[in-house]
Amino acid sequence: MKPSSFVYHRPTTIEEALDLLAEIGSDGKVLAGGQSLVPLMSMRLAAPAHLVDVNRIDGLAGIQTDVDGVRVGATARHADVEHHEAAYAAVPLLRQAVKHVAHPTIRNRGTTVGSLAHADPSGEMTAVLALLGGTVTLRRRGGERRLAAGEFFVGPLESAVGPGELAVEAFFPRSAPRSGTAWAEVSRRHGDYAVCGVGAVVTLGEDRRVGAAKVGLISVGPTPVVVDVTDAIVGQSADAVEAERAGRLVMDTVDPDADIHATAEYRRHLAGTLAARALTEAAARASERAA
Amino acid sequence: MTDVHELALTVNGVPRTLRVPARRLLSDALRHDLGLTGTHVGCEHGVCGACTVLVDGRPVRSCLLFAVSVDGSSVTTVEGCCEPDGSLGPVQQAFWDCHGLQCGFCTPGFVTTITAYLDENPEPTAEEAREAIAGNLCRCTGYQNIVASVLRAAEIRREARV
Numbered sequence: 001m002k003p004s005s006f007v008y009h010r011p012t013t014i015e016e017a018l019d020l021l022a023e024i025g026s027d028g029k030v031l032a033g034g035q036s037l038v039p040l041m042s043m044r045l046a047a048p049a050h051l052v053d054v055n056r057i058d059g060l061a062g063i064q065t066d067v068d069g070v071r072v073g074a075t076a077r078h079a080d081v082e083h084h085e086a087a088y089a090a091v092p093l094l095r096q097a098v099k100h101v102a103h104p105t106i107r108n109r110g111t112t113v114g115s116l117a118h119a120d121p122s123g124e125m126t127a128v129l130a131l132l133g134g135t136v137t138l139r140r141r142g143g144e145r146r147l148a149a150g151e152f153f154v155g156p157l158e159s160a161v162g163p164g165e166l167a168v169e170a171f172f173p174r175s176a177p178r179s180g181t182a183w184a185e186v187s188r189r190h191g192d193y194a195v196c197g198v199g200a201v202v203t204l205g206e207d208r209r210v211g212a213a214k215v216g217l218i219s220v221g222p223t224p225v226v227v228d229v230t231d232a233i234v235g236q237s238a239d240a241v242e243a244e245r246a247g248r249l250v251m252d253t254v255d256p257d258a259d260i261h262a263t264a265e266y267r268r269h270l271a272g273t274l275a276a277r278a279l280t281e282a283a284a285r286a287s288e289r290a291a
Numbered sequence: 292m293t294d295v296h297e298l299a300l301t302v303n304g305v306p307r308t309l310r311v312p313a314r315r316l317l318s319d320a321l322r323h324d325l326g327l328t329g330t331h332v333g334c335e336h337g338v339c340g341a342c343t344v345l346v347d348g349r350p351v352r353s354c355l356l357f358a359v360s361v362d363g364s365s366v367t368t369v370e371g372c373c374e375p376d377g378s379l380g381p382v383q384q385a386f387w388d389c390h391g392l393q394c395g396f397c398t399p400g401f402v403t404t405i406t407a408y409l410d411e412n413p414e415p416t417a418e419e420a421r422e423a424i425a426g427n428l429c430r431c432t433g434y435q436n437i438v439a440s441v442l443r444a445a446e447i448r449r450e451a452r453v
Contacts, residue, residue, distance in 0.1 A: 001335040007294045008313035008359050031360065038355045039336035042316075051313070053360050079349075103426025105340065105404060108349045109356070190425045 003041035010053045017054055017166055018141045024050045026163040031055070032075055035102070035110035036118045060168065065090045069134075069173040074166065078107035078115070091172045092285075093132065093181035093199055097124045100183060103191040116152070117167045119159040119223070122193040124183070125170075126153060127224040131199050131216025134172040140165045153223035178211075179203040180238075180285030184278040186270055188261055194219045195262045196270035198250075200278035202238070202286045210236045210283060213246065215275045220256040220267055227253045233279065238287035247276035298362040302327065303371030313359050318342040320358035321368060329369040331399050333428070340427030343400040344368050350407045369399035372406045381447040382406050382440070391440030393431035400427050405441050415445060 011017040021028065028050030029037060040046040054060060054074055061075040065086040072081060078098050081087060088095045101107055101115065101124050115123045116136055129136070130149035137146045138161060152160050161167050175181065185197035197218040205211035210233050217225045232246035251272035258264040294313040299306065302325060309324045318335075321327045321344070333339035335354045342353040345367035372380045379387060382405045392398045401424060408415070408423040415423060420441035421434075429437060 002316070002319075003314045003357075005293060005312065005314050008296065008357070010360075031357070034357070034360070035337060035352075035355055038316075038357070042336055042354070051357075053357075055360060103340075104423075105343055105350045105352060105426045106337065106355075109351045 001042045003038070004044065004047045006048055007050045008053065009050060010056055012056050012058065014057055014060070014139065014166070014168065017052055017057060018139060018164070020050075020052050021166060022141045022164040024052070024163075028052055030114075030117075030166060032114040033077065033110035034114075035106050036115070036120065054166065063087055067174065069171060070094065072112050072170045072172070074113045074168050075111055076113070078102075078110050078112055079104065081112050082107060090174045091132065092175060093128055093183065093201070094172060096181060096183040097128045097197075097199055100124050100185050100187075100194065100197060106191075113167050113170050116170055117159050117161050119153050119155075119157055120193075121156045121222055121224075122197070122219040124185070124194065124197055124199075124218060127197065127199050127216035127218045127226075128172065129170060130224040130226050131201060131214065132172050134170060136167050137169040137171070138162075138165045139168050146171075149224065149226075156222045175201075176203050178205075178208070178286060178290040180282040180287070180289060182278045182281035182285060184274040184281070186274065193261075196220060196256075196267050196274055198271065198274040198278045200275065200282040202233075202241075202279060202282040204238050204283075204286050204290050208238055208287065208290050210234055210238060210241060213279055213283075215246075215250060215278060217250070217254060217271055217275070220254040220271050225254055227275075229275070229279065233283075236283075238283045238290070241280055241283040243276035243279040243283075246279055247272035250275040296359045296362070298358060300358075300361070300363070301365040303367055309358075311358050313357065315358045316354050317344070317346075317356040317358045317361060317366070318353035321353060321366070324358075327368050327370055329399050331396055333396065333400075338428070339397070339400070340404065341397050341400040343403045343427065345403055345407055348407065348410075350404045367403065367406075369402045372402050380406065381451065382409070382444040384447055385440040385444035386437075389436050389439040389443050391433065391436045393429075393433050397427060397429045397431075401429075401437060401440075405444060408441075409445055409448060413445060413448060415441060417442060 229246035256267035333341035
């Protein structure tokens with residue numbers, strides 16, 4: 001259980017990092033928190049020849065909140081996101097979901113942008129990005145591109161980050177007025193990978209009845225799945241939504257695989273039940289905020 | 292070809308320098324290079340929590356960090372969770388008082404985790420204490436007494452303050 005040898009690089013500026021990544025190409029990996037990469041290397045599932053440690057680059061660890069939303073830098077830890085009051089006020093789902101990412105000790109080191117780039121199908125933050133319509137900014141020498149979740153998540157453990165590219169920032173849009181969010185999840189053990197996890201956003205109309213609703217799911221497909229369930233609960237009173245129809249719609253939409261932890265049928269059941277639960281809670285929060 | 296690096300760490304308040312290959316895990320650097328075998332290595336992939344140490348005050352898994360990447364940091368291991376005179380620290384004393392360890396393998400990870408947690412939340416409830424240790428595994432399954440130890444450690448810290 002020891003990683004194989006590699007050459008370690010520790011750039012102190014983004015430009016230096018991008019030059020290094022351009023030279024190294026597909027033979028290297030970026031090291032941020034390392035909470036997924038290091039175990040993969042210890043188990044010899046990954047053996048990059050070069051590691052580019054981005055932890056000492058100035059200006060990458062920040063979390064900025066403005067009228068548009070929250071920008072999370074490449075080396076901001078999950079714990080920083082969790083405890084950031086302004087980020088919570090702007091995008092409550094960030095804290096609601098990040099609390100389910102492993103354990104506090106892992107969140108102290110693991111980064112939010114890193115977990116997006118890792119693109120684990122059971123990673124909570126992938127669904128948060130997809131559900132909220134966020135983006136990830138990728139930089140390479142002499143260029144930059146900003147990708148929405150649909151383009152960024154390519155497959156299980158595969159994101160659009162190409163050789164020579166560095167994911168420098170994730171952007172999560174600010175919650176709309178009269179909206180509420182919630183996260184519901186089932187895992188085999190506390191802090192373990194989600195057997196299924198669901199985030200919900202409910203937005204109320206001027207009449208304070210449900211105007212729009214959607215959910216984002218993890219562990220039910222190769223990439224996060226977003227389902228618009230507006231038709232199933234539109235017009236309902238926010239304090240007492242009957243989310244069962246929405247849950248059934250989610251069950252009919254997702255197509256999960258079976259694995260050692262759960263049958264496909266059980267995952268489908270969880271998707272529906274957790275979606276209904278998260279929607280009910282999100283609607284109640286929207287009602288509270290609109291009051 | 293081995294990529295070797297010279298590092299400077301402050302370990303339990305003492306400045307240390309070491310030469311290690313880039314691939315050296317912090318857990319191994321502490322145990323093999325610095326001889327601090329209090330930090331235990333259980334699963335070596337971040338699940339069990341036995342190797343938890345504090346890096347700049349925050350609990351982290353030392354088996355999930357390359358020593359080279361924490362160059363310049365301050366590291367506290369279970370050996371550093373004692374009083375300045377070398378007697379047992381509040382968390383160590385609480386484990387003694389409450390029979391919080393059986394085989395003791397997991398204990399270093401619990402002691403470091405709880406030491407940092409009580410700085411953040413000095414008055415935990417039993418439920419919060421349980422949540423605080425949820426990321427550490429005890430194969431003897433002695434969790435009841437470990438939860439009691441968290442509460443007892445909080446009490447010892449309170450008594451020390453008055």
